[in-house]
Amino acid sequence: MIKKYTYGTPFETEAVVVDIKAESTPEYGTVSCENGFCFEYQMEKQDTVFGLGESNRGINKRGYLYISNCTDDPEHMEHKVSLYGAHNFIVVSGKKSFGLFVDYPATVCFDIGYTHSDILKITCDDDNLNLYVIEGESAYVIVKQFRRLIGKSYIPPKFAFGYAQSRWGYVTKEDYREVVREYQKYHIPLDMIYMDIDYMQDFKDFTLNQQNFNDFTEFVKEMKQNHIRLIPIIDAGVKIEKGYSVYEEGVKNNYFCKREDGSDFVGAVWPNDTHFPDVLNKEARKWFGSHYKVLTEQGIEGFWNDMNEPAIFYTPEGIQKLKGNMKEFIDKEPTKEDVWAMRDELRYLSNNPSDYKIFYHHVDGKKIRHDKVHNLYGYNMTRAAAEGLEEIENHKRYLLFSRSSYIGMHRYGGIWTGDNMSWWSHLLLNIKMMPSLNMCGFLYVGADLGGFGADTTRELLFRWLAFGIFTPLMRNHSAGGTRRQECYQFERTEEFKNLIDVRYRLIPYLYSEYMKAALQDDMYFKPLAFVYPEDEIAREIEDQLLIGNEIMIAPVYTQNAKGRCVYLPEQMMMLKFLGNGTIAVDTLEKGYHYVNVDLNEVVLFVRKGCCIPVAEAAECVEKINTKNMVLYGYSESEYFLYEDDGVTKEYQKDCKVLKKG
């Protein structure tokens, strides 16, 4: 049961696809619109709060503060309140259970028992929004209702379930060839190599570095002969450069965001000064999306949209102010306060809230200040791409995902969880974030495995990859200047092969479960609380997850661990993919078990009465043979295998029931 409450004059975010008539006063909590919007609800001691998609901390969001305000913050330590996405959906689960979706495109503050342990308080700066309240018998039921409200999730091509290597810093063809060569040398499967910003000419969107990629079509072909797809990045900012057609067209047609005075707004990002396409404007969106063709025509089948919070390193306005303050600083004997003021001004020059208040969108004839719709930018940039790609070939699936997002974007692409760090705590955050993202419709998701910033270790990479095996998007990515982290950079590289082989052996199952979740508005990652709500121990476990309907995982996420303690909420069959390629099977009873997991091993637990298909290892997704799979699990169980061509939008072509003897 979904009810809608409209306050003021909301901006149409197009997050919701179902038309619901607005009602008057919600039954849950109290709403006040005196100083902006405020929803308050008194929580019971035992209430759990789920949701918020890409946000910090646990699966249970209670006990902290979260601010939906798309932010480029790679060093997101645990006190950070804003990440790259804005996913304003929560479920309060307890004696009374209900979901809330705050459809509001600017900053939303969720104080979930932070200021006062028992008070849930949601506030917005103004009161122009739609509030959806969803009733249901359980958190899981509420989530599935919400998912129907927001429409079907994005479905990638099947190759996107392969393993991908990425690094900010690949410049020449030789850099890419080295990756292929090294992976092939160790027979480690690989389907994609990502192209970070250096492939472009001077960081100009939809261009190729002339020196390195003068015959790009040929190079794409060469890579495909090695069954590797190249996935280039597209950034939000368009370089200001005379003669650069994207820039010229945008200026000419008023497709860029503008300052108050009507001039094109300038923000510095990778190419230095840029303009931002006004992707909230239909025409500009269509125009920007049409450029992806430049690359698809050369054989490209997937993209990642980046820097689309939008991140802004600085603006001319900010630099002018800075220079003024520097002049004053130079002329005095500075105190510590003077020094700190200068330090902070430079520290907060990037992504500065004041910069988001000096540019405007033009939507349906209205001029809207950016900060009022900030959280929609990445969503609409990715929508631009998706709509552009659909124009090119509307039956084909393209790989597409974004850094910044808002609910609604889940229909157009996936997300990676943005720049993270080579921290064990970010591996754990990755684990906890996945089901929350699923609740908000984002199914094609994953984090930078091994960690983007800071230096990884062999062990951290192993453990992170072992979790990444289960994330639809499985990509090893790292920042320039950090320790290299392709598998072949570490001793005993061959040990990585077994790990990544396991991914490919499980793709038939993982893809099948992904497709079922996508087509049935279901979750691919589920917290134990959703499946075992009566089990008090299971209910609060956040470091084990269910993947699809058949398996539970319990990733190792601590340094120097030889294994971990796992809680089984029911009897399960443990499959251990050993280093030698064989699978050890053991039935474990309900309760706690210490499970040894060596670095190159993968452990999963098949739920009672279930079985899963396991294929032979293959060097790429296309070569996975689903004809000779072995079913592992309980005898006399069945598995419904979803299969299709993995390329077109003709879904449910080759499904069948597999029966285990």
Add this chain to the structure above:
Amino acid sequence: MIKKYTYGTPFETEAVVVDIKAESTPEYGTVSCENGFCFEYQMEKQDTVFGLGESNRGINKRGYLYISNCTDDPEHMEHKVSLYGAHNFIVVSGKKSFGLFVDYPATVCFDIGYTHSDILKITCDDDNLNLYVIEGESAYVIVKQFRRLIGKSYIPPKFAFGYAQSRWGYVTKEDYREVVREYQKYHIPLDMIYMDIDYMQDFKDFTLNQQNFNDFTEFVKEMKQNHIRLIPIIDAGVKIEKGYSVYEEGVKNNYFCKREDGSDFVGAVWPNDTHFPDVLNKEARKWFGSHYKVLTEQGIEGFWNDMNEPAIFYTPEGIQKLKGNMKEFIDKEPTKEDVWAMRDELRYLSNNPSDYKIFYHHVDGKKIRHDKVHNLYGYNMTRAAAEGLEEIENHKRYLLFSRSSYIGMHRYGGIWTGDNMSWWSHLLLNIKMMPSLNMCGFLYVGADLGGFGADTTRELLFRWLAFGIFTPLMRNHSAGGTRRQECYQFERTEEFKNLIDVRYRLIPYLYSEYMKAALQDDMYFKPLAFVYPEDEIAREIEDQLLIGNEIMIAPVYTQNAKGRCVYLPEQMMMLKFLGNGTIAVDTLEKGYHYVNVDLNEVVLFVRKGCCIPVAEAAECVEKINTKNMVLYGYSESEYFLYEDDGVTKEYQKDCKVLKKG
């Protein structure tokens, strides 16, 4: 068996108190002195590495990089390699077990399987050092041998086992009185209030703010009538101010660190420009230590020495360079690289390695560049204080601890683990750091409970205090500008009372175990691996600890947890201190157990065959009645209770055996 190997001409750190004749080549590993000192050892897969005192990550230090280089870094995320202390002692534990103490006062790099999983590599910039190699049958035995090598640990007065409130930001007497009043209102025990930098006049050491503390002696008395002791901070830097006697004396007698040209080195800290006392110089150390008397004469009985890495906000040299670069910046159209260069220059202005290379110590007629002996500064500042206090009253124990430290300082004072953050991960780091600190001789230790930087939550404070109950130093401290975190700042303050009452009920046991550890060169906090080395599960548990010889604890350190899974390596008796002041007792068998722990409850586990004394709650340490204690634990067990006057250095005065029926 301890062997000493001398390379080059070591600086005498006085870390070691036993005279050992140097031998030629160590049996373990290989040493090279080609480019500085390098020790390399091939680890076995199963080897564990303990030690490194105050350092990041786990109890098992394997798998990462640690650099001994005393650094003021409050935001120590998990990739940080240097913290406030430098404790160069490790134990390799496996088929072959041995300890290593690298007695070297400058930067030491411990690469413990970071670059290559199996290689332990210890490097120093030059090869003037003493290396001690300690053999023993187990890690625990090796630690105890090492502890004899470095001499007896510091013993604080008994009142220092009370609970303390602190906050950077208490300015007036009223601020202190408010703390007392509020704690008394809720009958929450309290023994100390810490005085952060604002008590001083313009941040000048050994002064009192004239406006707020013109009759300080009276105020100290007033507080003592409320059984509260005030514990002021002393910073390393001495303000440059004409007429300020400490400054004038220091300049006159050449007691400050000097530049190459013989002028007094200037570094900005809280008072803006300061000079640093040359505490490595015997005369200067004696002089600096003699000033603590200014405060003891007014009734003060304890101090915390801060900023003694030494932290340096900036130097005139750094500002001059900065201004030059700003001038250039102003004159150009900056690129992103120019902006980042300015940002980084300001970001790294504080604690900049180049500043540590432009000042000198004068030790025994020799001029020594600071960076060559950097890690000894905090140690010797605290030694100055300890020796100064001993001069005042040599039978009295003073409370004394330091932020920066080196092994050797453990004889003169305790340490708090420096500025940390209100992060759950820093609560876990606190837990893991404690036994490592004990290995290195530091027994009087604790972290800022609730977290210093960032905003805490009621729940985090509860869980952190619940662990803090077991740390000798139990202090709630936070930074100015963060959320207030005295217990009375949160709803249902009365729930904190039970928690802190438990501390006082356990002080007889905790103090007794502390004193036994201090007098017998033993550990107060032990990892499970030291006590249950044959138990494969216990061996790698890092989130449970043994406290003294009788109990094990398993702190809750995750948000929204209603309890946790605890592993018992043997049958134990669980004592749960309930919210109503009673104690629930339950015998649990070896293995995993889920234990519910409400926020205001404390759980501990009495080892098989043991018992512990539990007193009634008391409002301060002095009022704890050890005559009517109840023994909890196994029947027919005994407990050896250590008692003394808690004030003088007459130890072992009132020990007795308590027998449980």
